[in-house]
Amino acid sequence: MSQAALRVTVVGAAGRMGRTVMQVLSEDTSSELVGALDAPGCPGQGKVIGVLAGVETSSVVLSDDIHATTKRAQVVIDFSSPGSTAKLLDVCLGLKLPAVIGTTGLDTEGKTRLGRLAAVAPVVHAPNFSQGVTVMFYLAELASRLLGESYDAEIVEMHHRHKVDAPSGTALRLAEGVAKARRLGSKAFTFGRDGQVGARPSDQIGVLALRGGGVVGDHTLILADPSERLELVHRAQDRGVFARGAVRAAHWVVTQPAGLYDMFDVLGIERS
Numbered sequence: 001m002s003q004a005a006l007r008v009t010v011v012g013a014a015g016r017m018g019r020t021v022m023q024v025l026s027e028d029t030s031s032e033l034v035g036a037l038d039a040p041g042c043p044g045q046g047k048v049i050g051v052l053a054g055v056e057t058s059s060v061v062l063s064d065d066i067h068a069t070t071k072r073a074q075v076v077i078d079f080s081s082p083g084s085t086a087k088l089l090d091v092c093l094g095l096k097l098p099a100v101i102g103t104t105g106l107d108t109e110g111k112t113r114l115g116r117l118a119a120v121a122p123v124v125h126a127p128n129f130s131q132g133v134t135v136m137f138y139l140a141e142l143a144s145r146l147l148g149e150s151y152d153a154e155i156v157e158m159h160h161r162h163k164v165d166a167p168s169g170t171a172l173r174l175a176e177g178v179a180k181a182r183r184l185g186s187k188a189f190t191f192g193r194d195g196q197v198g199a200r201p202s203d204q205i206g207v208l209a210l211r212g213g214g215v216v217g218d219h220t221l222i223l224a225d226p227s228e229r230l231e232l233v234h235r236a237q238d239r240g241v242f243a244r245g246a247v248r249a250a251h252w253v254v255t256q257p258a259g260l261y262d263m264f265d266v267l268g269i270e271r272s
C-alpha cells in the first residue's frame with residue numbers, strides 16, 4: 001500500500017452496502033480501511049472485517065465506537081440509516097471530516113445537519129452512486145425539457161424486499177429533475193394511484209415503488225404522448241456499482257473545498 005493511501009472509515013459496515021464498500025476498498029491500492037462502524041449489538045461486532053466481509057487483508061475490527069472508528073479517517077463513507085447518519089454528521093462536524101453519504105430517506109433535520117457539515121467540510125450526498133444512474137439523471141432532465149409538457153412523465157422503481165424507504169431516493173431525484181425541467185414544484189408528484197383518481201393532469205409526475213425478491217435497483221422514466229413513448233431504463237446488476245461510485249467520490253471529495261456536492265460534481269457533469 002502506498003504512503004499516500006486515502007484513510008477511509010465505513011459506517012454501516014456490517015450492512016449489505018457497507019460490506020460491499022469494504023470489498024471495493026480492499027481492491028483499491030490507493031485507499032486504506034481504518035475504521036468500520038456499526039450499531040451496538042449488531043451481528044459481527046468485535047470481529048475482524050476479514051471474517052465479516054471476506055476482505056482477507058484487513059485486520060480492522062467492527063466497532064460501535066464512533067469516535068474511535070473516525071479518529072484516523074480522512075473521509076467517511078456512510079451507508080447506514082437516517083438516525084445513524086444524523087449522529088455521524090454531528091461527529092464529522094466536530095472533526096471537519098469530509099463525508100460521502102449514501103444513506104437515503106434523510107428527514108429535514110438530517111438534511112439540515114448535512115448542510116451544517118457542508119459549511120465546514122466537503123460532503124458528497126447522492127441517492128445513487130452509480131455512474132450510469134448519474135448519467136440517467138442528466139438525460140431525464142434533458143429529455144423532459146426537449147419533449148415538454150405534452151409528454152406525461154411517470155417513474156417506476158423496483159427494489160429488493162428489505163428496502164425500508166419508498167419511493168427510492170433515486171426515483172425522487174429523477175422526479176425532481178423532471179420537475180426542474182418543466183418548472184414544476186414537488187406538489188406535482190403523485191405517489192401511486194388508487195380508486196377514482198380521475199383523468200391524469202398534464203402537470204403530474206407519477207412515482208410508483210415496487211418491492212420484491214432480491215432486485216438491487218431498477219428505475220424507469222417514461223415520457224409518453226398519445227403517439228409514442230420514450231423510456232429511459234437503468235438496472236443495477238449488483239451493489240458493487242454503488243460502492244465503486246462511493247469510493248470514487250471519496251477520493252474526489254477530499255480534494256474539494258467545503259460544500260455540498262453530488263455525483264454530477266464527481267463526474268464533472270455541467271448543470272443546465
Ligand code: NAD
Nearest residue numbers: 012014015016017038039080084102103104127128129242
Ligand atoms: P442494511 O440494512 O443492509 O445496512 C445498514 C447497516 O447500518 C446495518 O448493518 C445496520 O446495523 C447499520 N446501522 C444501523 N444503525 C447504525 C448506527 N447507529 N451506527 C452504525 N451503523 C448502524 O442496508 P443497505 O442495503 O446496506 O443500505 C443502507 C442505506 O444505503 C439505505 O439507506 C439504502 O437506501 C442506502 N443505499 C444507497 C445507495 C446509494 O447509491 N446512495 C445504494 C444502496 C443503498
